[in-house]
Amino acid sequence: MSEPTLLVLDTDPSPRLGRLTGRARIRYTDEAGLAARLPSADVLLVWDFASDAVRAAWPGEGPRPAWVHMASAGVDRLLCPELTASGTVVTNARGIFERPIAEYVTGLVLAFAKDFPGTLELQRRRQWRHRESTQLAGSRAVVVGAGPVGREITRLLIALGVRVALVGRRARRTIHGAEDLDRLTALADWVICAAPLTESTRGMFDARFFGLMQPSARFINVGRGPMVVEDDLAEALRRRWIAGAALDVFEQEPLGPQSPLWDVPDLIVSPHMSGDTAGWRDRLSEQFVAMYELWAAGEPLPNVVDKQRGYVPVREPGE
Amino acid sequence: MSEPTLLVLDTDPSPRLGRLTGRARIRYTDEAGLAARLPSADVLLVWDFASDAVRAAWPGEGPRPAWVHMASAGVDRLLCPELTASGTVVTNARGIFERPIAEYVTGLVLAFAKDFPGTLELQRRRQWRHRESTQLAGSRAVVVGAGPVGREITRLLIALGVRVALVGRRARRTIHGAEDLDRLTALADWVICAAPLTESTRGMFDARFFGLMQPSARFINVGRGPMVVEDDLAEALRRRWIAGAALDVFEQEPLGPQSPLWDVPDLIVSPHMSGDTAGWRDRLSEQFVAMYELWAAGEPLPNVVDKQRGYVPVREPGE
Numbered sequence: 065m066s067e068p069t070l071l072v073l074d075t076d077p078s079p080r081l082g083r084l085t086g087r088a089r090i091r092y093t094d095e096a097g098l099a100a101r102l103p104s105a106d107v108l109l110v111w112d113f114a115s116d117a118v119r120a121a122w123p124g125e126g127p128r129p130a131w132v133h134m135a136s137a138g139v140d141r142l143l144c145p146e147l148t149a150s151g152t153v154v155t156n157a158r159g160i161f162e163r164p165i166a167e168y169v170t171g172l173v174l175a176f177a178k179d180f181p182g183t184l185e186l187q188r189r190r191q192w193r194h195r196e197s198t199q200l201a202g203s204r205a206v207v208v209g210a211g212p213v214g215r216e217i218t219r220l221l222i223a224l225g226v227r228v229a230l231v232g233r234r235a236r237r238t239i240h241g242a243e244d245l246d247r248l249t250a251l252a253d254w255v256i257c258a259a260p261l262t263e264s265t266r267g268m269f270d271a272r273f274f275g276l277m278q279p280s281a282r283f284i285n286v287g288r289g290p291m292v293v294e295d296d297l298a299e300a301l302r303r304r305w306i307a308g309a310a311l312d313v314f315e316q317e318p319l320g321p322q323s324p325l326w327d328v329p330d331l332i333v334s335p336h337m338s339g340d341t342a343g344w345r346d347r348l349s350e351q352f353v354a355m356y357e358l359w360a361a362g363e364p365l366p367n368v369v370d371k372q373r374g375y376v377p378v379r380e381p382g383e
Numbered sequence: 384m385s386e387p388t389l390l391v392l393d394t395d396p397s398p399r400l401g402r403l404t405g406r407a408r409i410r411y412t413d414e415a416g417l418a419a420r421l422p423s424a425d426v427l428l429v430w431d432f433a434s435d436a437v438r439a440a441w442p443g444e445g446p447r448p449a450w451v452h453m454a455s456a457g458v459d460r461l462l463c464p465e466l467t468a469s470g471t472v473v474t475n476a477r478g479i480f481e482r483p484i485a486e487y488v489t490g491l492v493l494a495f496a497k498d499f500p501g502t503l504e505l506q507r508r509r510q511w512r513h514r515e516s517t518q519l520a521g522s523r524a525v526v527v528g529a530g531p532v533g534r535e536i537t538r539l540l541i542a543l544g545v546r547v548a549l550v551g552r553r554a555r556r557t558i559h560g561a562e563d564l565d566r567l568t569a570l571a572d573w574v575i576c577a578a579p580l581t582e583s584t585r586g587m588f589d590a591r592f593f594g595l596m597q598p599s600a601r602f603i604n605v606g607r608g609p610m611v612v613e614d615d616l617a618e619a620l621r622r623r624w625i626a627g628a629a630l631d632v633f634e635q636e637p638l639g640p641q642s643p644l645w646d647v648p649d650l651i652v653s654p655h656m657s658g659d660t661a662g663w664r665d666r667l668s669e670q671f672v673a674m675y676e677l678w679a680a681g682e683p684l685p686n687v688v689d690k691q692r693g694y695v696p697v698r699e700p701g702e
Contacts, residue, residue, distance in 0.1 A: 167519050167543070171497045174490030183653045184503055190645040192637035192654045199660040200486050223542035224486070318511035326509040334502045335511045341518040 068360065071105035071129070073098060073117065080349030084356060095121075103127045107359070109352060110134050110142060114317055119144040128152060131359055135348045137161050137213060137339070138288055139369050140261035147371070154369040155355065158212055158376055160347050161339035165258070165286050166216035168338035170224065172310045173254055174200060176282045181332065198253075201225030206252040209259030209287060210239045211378055217258055226254070233264075249276045254284065260375040261288035269293065274300035282308040286338045289314040298328045312338045387679065390424035390448070392417060392436065399668030403675060414440075422446045426678070428671060429453045429461060433636055438463040447471060450678060454667045456480050456532060456658070457607055458688050459580040466690070473688040474674065477531055477695055479666050480658035484577070484605050485535035487657035489543065491629045492573055493519060495601045500651065517572075520544030525571040528578030528606060529558045530697055536577055545573070552583075568595045573603065579694040580607035588612065593619035601627040605657045608633040617647045631657045 070088040072081070077092055084090060093101050099121035102108065108129040110118055113136030122128070124146050131153045134142050139156055147154070175181065177198040186193050205221050207214045210232030218228045229248045235241030240248060249255055255277060259265050269283070270293040277283065283306060285292050294315055300306050310332035311325070317336055319325060325333055359365055370377050389407040391400070396411055403409060412420050418440035421427065427448040429437060432455030441447070443465050450472045453461050458475055466473070494500065496517040505512050524540050526533045529551030537547045548567045554560030559567060568574055574596060578584050588602070589612040596602065602625060604611050613634055619625050629651035630644070636655055638644060644652055674684055689696050 163520055163544075164516070164518055167493060168497050168516070170543070171490065171493030171499065174486060175494060175499055178487050178490045178657075180490065180494055180499060180651075181503055184500055184651065186654075187645055187652045190640045190642075192639075194637075194654045194656050194659070196659050196661045196663065197483070197487070197656060199483055201482055220543060224489070224539060225482075318513075320511075321509045323509075326506055332499075332502070333506045335505075335513045337513050337516060338497075340513070340515050342515045344515065 068106035069104055070107045070109060070356070071098075071101055072109045072111070073115065074109075074111035076111075078111075078345065078349045080346055080353060083353050087360060088356065099123075102129065105129045106131070107356070108132045111348075113138060114141060116141055118142050118147070122146050131155070131365070133157075133352055133355065134369075135352065137211075138260055138375075140288055140374060143369075143371060143374060153365060154371055155365050155367040156369055156376055157348055157351060158367040160344065160351060162212045162216040164341040164344070165213050165339045166220045168312070169217050169256055169258075169284055169286055170220045172284050172332065173205070173221070173226075173256075173282075175332070176254075176308050176310075177203070202227065203253040204251055205229070205254040205256060206231060206245070206248045207256045207258060208245065209257065211258070211260065211375060213286070214256075214258040215378070217256060221254075246276055249273065250278070253278070253281050255281060257283075257285040257287045257291055259287045259291065261290055262374040265291050267291065267293050269297065271296040271300065274305050277306045279304060280307050282306065282310070284310045284312075286312045289317065294325060298324060298331070301328050301330050308332075310334070312336055387425035388423055389426045389428060389675070390417075390420055391428045391430070392434065393428075393430035395430075397430075397664065397668045399665055399672060402672050406679060407675065418442075421448065424448045425450070426675070427451045430667075432457060433460060435460055437461050437466070441465050450474070450684070452476075452671055452674065453688075454671065456530075457579055457694075459607055459693060462688075462690060462693060472684060473690055474684050474686045475688055475695055476667055476670060477686040479663065479670060481531045481535040483660040483663070484532050484658045485539045487631070488536050488575055488577075488603055488605055489539045491603050491651065492524070492540070492545075492575075492601075494651070495573075495627050495629075496522070521546065522572040523570055524548070524573035524575060525550060525564070525567045526575045526577060527564065528576065530577070530579065530694060532605070533575075533577040534697070536575060540573075565595055568592065569597070572597070572600050574600060576602075576604040576606045576610055578606045578610065580609055581693040584610050586610065586612050588616065590615040590619065593624050596625045598623060599626050601625065601629070603629045603631075605631045608636065613644060617643060617650070620647050620649050627651075629653070631655055 067089045070090050072092050075094045095117035098117050102121055103123055122144055133155045135157050177200045203226055205226050205228045207218050207230045210230050218230045221228050230239050231245050232239045308330040312334045313336055367376055386408045389409050391411050394413050414436035417436050421440055422442055441463055452474045454476050496519045522545055524545050524547045526537050526549045529549050537549045540547050549558050550564050551558045587610055627649040631653045632655050686695055
């Protein structure tokens with residue numbers, strides 16, 4: 065039996081995939097070569113979460129990969145109607161990014177509570193200026209997105225004494241449904257977006273939403289950029305509707321040097337790095353290799369994306 | 384029976400002390416007036432942890448307060464041989480600062496792990512530069528000082544998955560003795576000082592100590608400034624013996640604009656604010672009022688300082 069063909073959309077070969085030698089015919093391609101190679105691939109591994117190339121190159125008819133794996137948590141740039149309608153299985157990298165992102169968000173929350181940006185700015189000016197800070201314990205957070213990332217953020221914040229309301233698409237057990245979001249937002253000190261980008265979450269954080277928040281509250285986005293109407297957020301910060309915000313994701317990435325976002329007051333801009341702790345690419349490769357072994361053995365794959373919903377549904381125990 | 388005289392070393396009257404109206408004759412004094420008023424005071428409340436005035440004014444002979452309360456965790460600037468030898472009870476503000484300081488330290492650790500200073504600096508330069516960060520879970524910390532502050536720091540870091548070794552003066556149960564410090568330091572990613580300033584801790588963090596640390600490790604001091612040999616720390620950072628440090632306390636406070644510490648590379652300088660969350664002065668006043676009520680009723684006081692050791696000893700359950 066001939067080896068399956070594994071097509072990797074990445075020009076930078078990952079050494080860890082070498083473990084599949086003899087079990088897969090590994091081919092690398094860049095975006096330009098993708099359309100020509102897709103029909104002969106059994107499996108497609110996509111490294112760049114921000115690439116639209118798969119959507120553009122996906123064959124409407126004829127042979128296509130049986131399985132596409134996205135080495136990220138979000139699959140928003142991957143899905144297109146033809147892929148969604150096809151029998152191709154789509155999986156994601158659940159399990160790799162949750163803890164790093166949750167730590168990153170916890171760090172941002174503490175950085176705001178303790179005013180580290182102010183401290184660093186005063187240090188640059190060689191000024192000793194004592195200020196009172198905020199106690200995190202007892203404060204209230206709303207985490208939007210009840211997937212694995214939102215749940216891990218919730219877990220860490222609760223461990224630090226924060227009262228967290230986790231909001232998903234629909235209410236179940238300890239999770240609030242979307243219908244509770246406005247009411248919870250009005251009470252929150254921290255609003256954290258860790259939701260997938262779908263047609264129902266696109267642009268949901270807009271002027272109306274920021275107007276619901278307390279003037280002392282902060283907004284953090286580690287989901288996907290297009291969930292936030294960036295102009296509205298900038299305006300909310302300039303008018304001091306809210307006290308601060310941190311964006312790790314943006315409508316356009318990388319953010320260009322001309323972007324007005326770099327110097328919006330009380331906004332922390334970081335370069336889509338919240339999930340990327342040292343060794344992350346190795347961990348993604350190891351995860352894919354383990355999943356490939358299951359697939360080659362005919363076993364069911366974990367992390368299968370619900371292509372209609374646009375994310376991997378989390379089942380509560382007993383659901 | 385006449386009311387006891389409560390002398391407050393503070394020129395800024397605290398509204399909360401009004402609750403003692405009718406139960407104490409409250410007198411305020413500044414440092415200059417302290418020596419003249421001390422002999423007629425039954426109780427002395429000291430607001431400024433950094434003041435040497437009590438030490439200078441303490442009467443060698445004759446009448447003196449039966450009780451001195453220090454509205455801070457550290458009593459290092461208060462104790463003098465005459466006060467230590469006297470029958471005067473000294474208490475501190477245990478219970479107020481632990482959680483805020485532990486949150487502050489946790490925030491600093493995450494700020495280093497996620498390189499927030501680097502992110503803010505790149506934002507100022509409008510540069511998008513993705514970096515890998517450090518996962519906090521699984522990293523190793525040494526917390527020096529097994530009092531309530533060190534224990535609370537330990538608790539929060541453990542909640543975030545850090546492997547913490549807590550080091551006290553002597554080994555007991557889950558606490559390491561000082562003899563283990565060098566060995567533990569050599570393995571640590573984070574070394575955190577939350578010890579009281581005593582003759583045995585003064586200057587303990589010096590070139591020899593920083594030389595034990597890993598080049599990737601960071602040092603944080605939220606105890607008292609004189610435990611750190613500041614020139615040695617600055618040199619260790621300049622030579623990259625260690626990767627970073629944060630000081631919230633200093634040999635001289637406030638730090639003057641001419642101090643060389645402001646621009647030591649990879650050093651975060653903050654103005655002795657780690658414990659001071661909004662409402663801290665109210666909480667200190669409420670604590671003192673509750674303690675005054677116990678004292679006036681002849682009940683034993685909590686938070687009594689062991690004047691020989693220079694801190695409130697923590698007893699383990701069963702000790």
